[in-house]
Amino acid sequence: MSSTTLPLLFINLGGEMLYILDQRLRAQNIPVDKAKKVMNDIITTMFNKKFLEELFKPQELYSKKALRTVFDRLAHASIMRLNQASMDKLYDLMTMAFKYQVLLCPRPRDLLLVSFNHMDAIREFVKDAPSILDQVDNTYKQLIEVRLHFPLCTPILPRFSCLYFFFPSHFQMYTPMSSGEFQLIRQTLLIFFQDMHIRVSIFLKDKVQNSNGRFVLPISGPIPHGTQIPGEIRMYSCTGDESSTLLFNNAANYAPAVCEGSFELFGDRITKLGTNMYSVCRPVETHMSGTSKLLAQHTKVNLAPNPLAKEELNLLAELMGGLDVHKNADSGFRVNLFATDEEEEEALISRPDELSYGFINIHATKDQTANAELAKIMGEFSESQQSSDQSPSISSKGDDLLAMMDGL
Numbered sequence: 001m002s003s004t005t006l007p008l009l010f011i012n013l014g015g016e017m018l019y020i021l022d023q024r025l026r027a028q029n030i031p032v033d034k035a036k037k038v039m040n041d042i043i044t045t046m047f048n049k050k051f052l053e054e055l056f057k058p059q060e061l062y063s064k065k066a067l068r069t070v071f072d073r074l075a076h077a078s079i080m081r082l083n084q085a086s087m088d089k090l091y092d093l094m095t096m097a098f099k100y101q102v103l104l105c106p107r108p109r110d111l112l113l114v115s116f117n118h119m120d121a122i123r124e125f126v127k128d129a130p131s132i133l134d135q136v137d138n139t140y141k142q143l144i145e146v147r148l149h150f151p152l153c154t155p156i157l158p159r160f161s162c163l164y165f166f167f168p169s170h171f172q173m174y175t176p177m178s179s180g181e182f183q184l185i186r187q188t189l190l191i192f193f194q195d196m197h198i199r200v201s202i203f204l205k206d207k208v209q210n211s212n213g214r215f216v217l218p219i220s221g222p223i224p225h226g227t228q229i230p231g232e233i234r235m236y237s238c239t240g241d242e243s244s245t246l247l248f249n250n251a252a253n254y255a256p257a258v259c260e261g262s263f264e265l266f267g268d269r270i271t272k273l274g275t276n277m278y279s280v281c282r283p284v285e286t287h288m289s290g291t292s293k294l295l296a297q298h299t300k301v302n303l304a305p306n307p308l309a310k311e312e313l314n315l316l317a318e319l320m321g322g323l324d325v326h327k328n329a330d331s332g333f334r335v336n337l338f339a340t341d342e343e344e345e346e347a348l349i350s351r352p353d354e355l356s357y358g359f360i361n362i363h364a365t366k367d368q369t370a371n372a373e374l375a376k377i378m379g380e381f382s383e384s385q386q387s388s389d390q391s392p393s394i395s396s397k398g399d400d401l402l403a404m405m406d407g408l
Contacts, residue, residue: 021038
């Protein structure tokens with residue numbers, strides 16, 4: 001398992017999410033100013049500097065449920081609201097689109113070109129917002145450039161405290177990686193997507209996906225850059241000289257390799273994988289395959305919500321009397337990823353409970369007494385925190401990616 005896979009997974013899934021939301025905002029005739037605000041708010045949160053610093057640290061992939069929670073919060077970072085069925089469909093489309101791109105990558109290294117295609121499109125979304133554009137450009141640099149961290153330093157000689165030797169903790173880069181390292185990233189992604197077999201109407205109509213939710217891989221077309229068309233076996237002697245050549249029929253219609261895509265900040269990526277497949281408006285539907293339904297039955301224990309946790313949140317909701325939970329509620333709007341509300345309700349009913357992620361609604365009541373009591377309790381916490389600042393903390397809010405998103 002590669003410890004550098006999470007940033008690429010997050011960026012590519014986030015790019016697919018923005019493609020889908022952009023298409024639905026236009027299809028539902030949402031006013032331009034509101035649609036632009038939604039896209040800008042989500043991209044601002046997605047490329048928050050502190051959030052990405054945490055994301056780019058070498059770490060194992062998050063579980064499917066934890067990653068779904070991250071994107072649920074990301075999708076609701078603005079005034080737009082999605083109900084459960086639409087959020088389920090959104091996540092299904094995101095994951096299946098990126099899974100298809102990972103499977104079709106000619107070379108493992110081309111995963112970076114797919115990521116750059118998503119980044120290029122995101123950059124186009126915020127071309128009129130310079131501050132957000134800077135955030136996106138900084139992420140480009142994190143993907144391309146070498147980053148050195150020097151958290152540890154010790155004096156070279158005890159008597160010369162002004163001379164220090166720095167110990168770099170790790171490198172974080174992608175372009176200089178070897179083919180083997182990219183293959184490990186690709187294998188980690190394929191393991192993550194292994195049991196996801198959601199049928200998507202676009203893929204079914206283009207005949208790149210079977211009715212069981214599995215993709216059809218082509219056996220023709222351009223070969224990967226730096227390789228030769230199959231059909232020739234060379235024999236070598238013990239001295240390393242070519243002794244004979246055997247030709248065979250590869251039974252496919254391969255074409256010579258095209259030029260390599262650009263790995264720079266600006267350039268032609270060549271590959272179309274990772275570009276917006278929703279640019280032509282057409283309905284997109286998702287259906288659970290039999291394999292996914294069977295898998296859901298086996299994972300029922302892991303995905304079932306904890307009722308005790310829900311009760312604790314409800315108790316917290318009662319205490320937090322005057323907090324405005326739904327910010328910008330007056331100007332908010334709901335986006336439907338289905339053609340009609342009836343289809344959305346039907347999808348919610350027909351989806352297996354084990355694969356649905358329920359929402360907990362917190363209803364805030366304006367109780368001044370409760371507010372005063374809560375403020376008093378918070379003040380006591382603040383005093384106790386100041387007295388314990390000298391002791392090292394086991395964990396902090398910034399250490400948890402999900403908790404950090406709550407703070408954005």
